Amino acid sequence: MTTVLETTLDTTVAAGDGALIAVPAGGRLRIVDLHGNQAVDTLLYDAHDLDNRYSAFDTIREQRAVFLTTGSRLLSTRLDELAVITGDTCGRHDTIGGACSQESNVIRYGEATRHQHACRQTFLRYGAQAGIGQRHLGHNLNFFMNVPVDPGGNLTFADGLSARGKYVELTASRDLLVLISNCPQLNNPCNGWNPTPVQLLGWWR
Ligand SMILES: [Zn+2]
Numbered sequence: 001m002t003t004v005l006e007t008t009l010d011t012t013v014a015a016g017d018g019a020l021i022a023v024p025a026g027g028r029l030r031i032v033d034l035h036g037n038q039a040v041d042t043l044l045y046d047a048h049d050l051d052n053r054y055s056a057f058d059t060i061r062e063q064r065a066v067f068l069t070t071g072s073r074l075l076s077t078r079l080d081e082l083a084v085i086t087g088d089t090c091g092r093h094d095t096i097g098g099a100c101s102q103e104s105n106v107i108r109y110g111e112a113t114r115h116q117h118a119c120r121q122t123f124l125r126y127g128a129q130a131g132i133g134q135r136h137l138g139h140n141l142n143f144f145m146n147v148p149v150d151p152g153g154n155l156t157f158a159d160g161l162s163a164r165g166k167y168v169e170l171t172a173s174r175d176l177l178v179l180i181s182n183c184p185q186l187n188n189p190c191n192g193w194n195p196t197p198v199q200l201l202g203w204w205r
Contacts, residue, residue, distance in 0.1 A: 007203060020180070025172050030168070033167065034165070037191060042141040043137065102116070119181035
């Protein structure tokens with residue numbers, strides 16, 4: 001007999017806004033790129049131990065892959081499996097480009113961008129309610145973001161591969177806190193120069 005879980009989460013994150021979602025072990029969280037070409041910066045934490053958090057370095061090394069898609073195991077700083085990507089209609093996600101900050105914006109795009117809102121502020125704002133502070137912010141996942149890496153190891157922020165309605169789905173391997181910044185970046189093509197809303201759907205008991 002197939003058990004159909006009710007949708008337990010259905011919310012929209014506005015362009016440039018964020019969210020903190022508690023996903024229990026076995027729960028599925030789907031992020032939908034409603035308008036296409038939107039980067040969704042994401043951090044994962046063991047809900048019972050914030051120091052056991054997503055590690056881009058360990059995830060890349062253990063799987064010998066710099067891009068993420070269906071089947072990718074998202075590992076923690078202690079090599080625990082936090083979640084697995086169990087659905088992906090986009091096909092490629094980045095985890096080396098990092099999150100935008102006011103400091104990196106100034107270096108990349110000039111002094112005029114110093115006071116533009118950035119993912120780092122959103123992470124701190126939404127993480128604060130769970131005690132997630134600056135020391136808990138590591139390299140993140142960039143869902144729907146296209147960061148090609150050439151054989152020489154150079155990377156670029158390129159125009160996105162995603163499109164309206166494409167989604168990525170995670171299944172939690174343990175109780176998680178999922179911290180999301182729906183990237184407000186205006187200065188590179190990661191958001192198609194126009195940040196747009198995303199939808200979060202969740203199924204769990
Ligand atoms: Zn950003």
